Every structure is written in structure tokens, then in C-alpha cells.
């Protein structure tokens with residue numbers, strides 16, 4: 852099994868609802884987000900690619916156009932936690948990235964800070 856990944860970055864603000872009084876994350880604040888997608892396949896394509904890294908540019912364009920320098924509370928219809936972002940972006944990639952047969956999107960990982968992350972991968976059947 853081959854596995855590749857590509858990392859993207861964007862800057863955005865958010866606040867989180869449903870937290871105890873005084874929780875710092877209930878206040879509007881910003882992060883330098885990192886988004887990492889990983890893909891797997893058993894068979895390589897072209898010169899020996901899972902996919903060309905350039906074929907993942909659509910995710911970067913989506914992040915630049917819809918997430919970068921925005922208030923994420925107005926972008927998603929769920930609270931802008933790392934977990935919800937990871938799931939949203941995984942689903943976007945499944946719908947919008949044109950991948951060769953046999954190439955699977957394994958995970959999307961979102962980090963708000965250097966020391967934290969949340970990952971979404973659908974449950975295996």
C-alpha cells in the first residue's frame with residue numbers, strides 16, 4: 852500500500868459555543884490552521900504516483916477561497932472545531948477531487964496549533 856500526503860495552511864478566526872463560562876475559546880480568536888490530506892492506493896499511476904500532488908490543488912483553492920482570513924463561525928453550519936472542520940473537508944474532497952480508481956482518501960487532519968490535531972476518516976465497513 853502506498854500513502855501520500857499534502858499539507859495546506861490558512862488563517863482564520865472562530866469562537867466555540869457550548870463551553871463553560873470564562874472558557875478562553877468562547878471568545879473570538881484566531882489560528883494559523885494546517886490541513887493535511889492523506890491518500891492511499893495499491894497501484895501507482897503515471898510515472899509512479901499515488902496521484903500527482905498537483906491534483907490536490909483544488910483543496911488549496913477551496914481553503915483559500917472559502918476559509919482563509921474568514922470568521923469560520925459564518926462558514927460552517929456546525930461549530931468550527933477541528934473535528935468538524937476535518938469532517939467537512941474530508942467530505943468536500945470526496946465530492947470534488949477527481950482521483951483515479953483505487954485511490955482512497957484516507958484521512959483529513961486539521962491542526963489549530965502546533966501541538967493539537969483532529970482527524971476524520973470514515974468508519975470502515
Ligand SMILES: Nc1nc2c(c(=O)[nH]1)N=C([C@H](O)[C@H](O)COP(=O)(O)OP(=O)(O)OP(=O)(O)O)CN2
Pocket residue numbers: 867876880931932933934963964967969
Ligand atoms: N477537541 C477539541 N478541543 C478543543 C478545540 C477543538 O477544535 N477540538 N479547540 C479549542 C480552541 O479552538 C482553542 O483555541 C485551542 O485550544 P488549546 O490547544 O487548548 O489552546 P492553546 O493553544 O492556548 O494551548 P495551551 O496548551 O493552553 O497553551 C479548544 N479545545
Ligand SMILES: [Zn+2]
Pocket residue numbers: 865876880881882963
Ligand atoms: Zn480556537
